[in-house]
Amino acid sequence: MKTLILNTPGQFSYSDTDIDTSLDPHEVLIKIHRIGICGTDYHAYRGKQPFFSYPRILGHELGAEIIAVGDDITSLQIGDKVAVEPYLHCGKCQACRSGKTNCCEQIKVLGVHTDGGMRELIKVPASKVYPSKTLSYEQLALVETLGIGSHAVNRAQVQAHDLVLVIGAGPIGLSVIQFAKLKGAKVAVLDMNASRLAFCAQQLGVDATILLQNESPLDDIRQAFAGDLPTAVFDATGNPTSMMQAFKYLSHGGRLTFVGLFQGDVTFNDPEFHRREVTLLASRNALPEDFKSIIAAMENGTLDTRPWISHRIAFDQLIDTFDELLKPESNVIKAVIEV
Structure with a gap:
């Protein structure tokens, strides 16, 4: 599958990578359709992102489609459109036991501490995806930003x-x-x-x-x-x-x-x-309740993020256009990658 890797600050490359599509009972395999570009990605590109190491696959604002589910998954179906909560928490530390999974002591954020979604497919825990029957992939890719x-x-x-x-x-x-x-x-x-x-x-x-x-x-x-x-x-x-x-x-x-x-x-x-x-x-990251309430608010029209999208970029063109997004004269409000 085609993957975009940030090798060092300022240097992306495309790679054809493999993925093991076998799933644990509580995992889902998702196909990425839209990726929001956020400040974390820009900081990583510039070499100014804390808690970061290279090389890294960026991408944590994801609008995706479920294409396979683990054996124990009953609440999700193949074909569901989903937003992704990219905060992988341990479930055992004091913060997790207190319900503060957003600041887990061992947290791994997709695209920051571990490889993210700037690729065609990725496996994630089923508990980290939130389906919607009405929202578009582009809308779902903005849920994480709204969660912050x-x-x-x-x-x-x-x-x-x-x-x-x-x-x-x-x-x-x-x-x-x-x-x-x-x-x-x-x-x-x-x-x-x-x-x-x-x-x-x-x-x-x-x-x-x-x-x-x-x-x-x-x-x-x-x-x-x-x-x-x-x-x-x-x-x-x-x-x-x-x-x-x-x-x-x-x-x-x-x-x-x-x-x-x-x-x-x-x-x-x-x-x-x-x-x-x-x-x-x-304030760090967001909680599961944020994702659920945001999707509900977007579905009922309380939240409209459509005016936010100022730039849409094809996945194959990102390397050629990323530097332009950093320029003030580009007037970027929110850029979204179309996979």
């Missing part, structure tokens, strides 16, 4: 009375915006890219957009919230400067959630941190 935002918003316990600032209008930031809006909160988004901000205003209905033009956007943030500061800030940039500046934007008693990450240390002024009684949260 859903989990982050739930972690921060966002409610309708909250004032929410989302920093970073990439796909993860967009997913945070979607779920903060669904909670009924007032949402503003801060970014350096005017076209991304326009997308947030036109397609997601954010209450305010803030173009980062100087080192201190505090006055613009207050203006977006009628003089107040946000009660919940989400940094989805993975940029250390942005993440450390974010402490300054919070209201007293506010919550700061880091959705993005970088390879380094975060520092902040402790007296100011205490004076405001800030709650600092990390």
